[in-house]
Ligand SMILES: C[N+](C)(C)CCCC[C@H](N)C(=O)O
């Protein structure tokens with residue numbers, strides 16, 4: 053069924069449409085038991101109308117979207133304009149006349165159908181004595197009109213005037229669940245075999261990471277090979293100056309205190325990179341009294357230490373992993389110490405990694421530095437499923453490693469006392485018993501990790517995964533397996 057309404061008749065048709073929908077819904081509502089009504093009542097197609105600049109879509113009597121003509125033409129998803137395999141634009145955006153207008157617009161079951169005039173010069177056929185100048189306008193239009201179909205779900209998801217809230221299920225699935233030390237009672241955990249055997253298990257693991265900022269994997273064989281295979285279920289490993297898949301112990305084989313046995317306070321890694329790694333996977337392979345003593349292999353990827361011999365580390369030996377939800381702590385800081393929050397969100401802090409200067413060189417963000425709390429303007433919290441109560445700023449990254457922080461040589465003198473007060477407050481919250489959880493794979497943009505000092509021979513392995521690579525995998529799995537239906541915006 054096609055509803056093609058020209059602007060001049062819009063109001064009468066709109067009234068008829070609203071009356072029809074209301075009557076339909078009233079009739080349907082009357083004849084259907086609760087729960088079935090919504091779907092039946094609204095099986096009509098969205099209505100459309102257009103003016104000289106835009107097409108308006110009526111999703112229901114209260115919800116409308118407006119799309120500029122050139123935006124619609126630019127976003128045609130037919131195989132001529134958009135490569136069906138590579139999902140890349142083939143159309144030359146810059147050939148679209150800024151004032152392009154549809155020849156017709158109609159609502160069909162497949163979506164909004166728009167017929168466009170050609171804007172490339174018509175290919176006149178010289179054998180027919182044709183030339184661009186003598187092609188009849190109607191022939192030219194008819195021969196080279198272009199049809200675009202915009203699926204309703206795609207159109208709704210990409211509505212920009214207004215932005216449409218993500219559906220509840222999607223928001224819930226992406227909602228961040230902030231936690232403190234009580235997470236220890238029931239930490240997010242998935243089984244290794246589930247992650248390895250199919251994408252459903254992998255989706256569960258990645259969804260947990262997105263919601264909690266970390267997730268244990270139980271039952272991982274205590275070998276570097278199995279751990280590396282597990283890491284690659286997410287994406288390729290991100291290589292850094294510490295190598296690709298790393299195994300490390302306290303031998304200073306790399307110029308970093310991670311390769312010692314000292315305690316490391318809650319921190320995120322790579323604060324000296326423009327783009328710190330997104331995920332960091334840790335798996336404790338063994339921790340024994342001495343290098344040659346009996347092998348008490350530990351299964352660090354398992355949840356909190358178990359009473360059996362596969363615990364993560366023997367409390368007496370130390371080396372226990374610490375986790376802190378930086379978003380949870382930041383929410384407390386924002387609530388109780390807004391000035392400190394503002395300072396951590398604005399002061400640019402330089403960081404460096406110079407322990408491998410003779411091989412990899414010196415990593416440093418001294419010229420720019422980045423705030424400890426990084427935000428992204430978002431049009432509404434529901435867009436990102438974030439808990440932020442501010443409609444404009446969403447916390448997206450915690451970047452904190454006090455050991456790797458460089459000399460503060462560009463801090464305005466007046467800010468020095470305030471900065472130290474702010475990081476002292478931040479540190480006190482990070483280290484409060486309510487925040488700390490002694491774990492695996494963490495979102496390195498959110499969850500800070502550390503370890504207690506230890507003695508004995510301790511072998512840890514793991515890998516970094518890029519944030520874009522993690523998110524790409526999760527989006528792909530969701531589109532294929534999840535509840536999000538049509539693709540988001542490509
Ligand atoms: C994880 N691994 C042991 C390979 C390297 C650790 C590097 C730690 C560095 N101080 C940072 O915070 O980025």
Ligand SMILES: O=C(O)CCC(=O)C(=O)O
Nearest residue numbers: 310316321501502503512
């Ligand atoms: O040894 C550990 O448990 C963690 C080391 C660490 O914090 C790091 O490599 O960034």
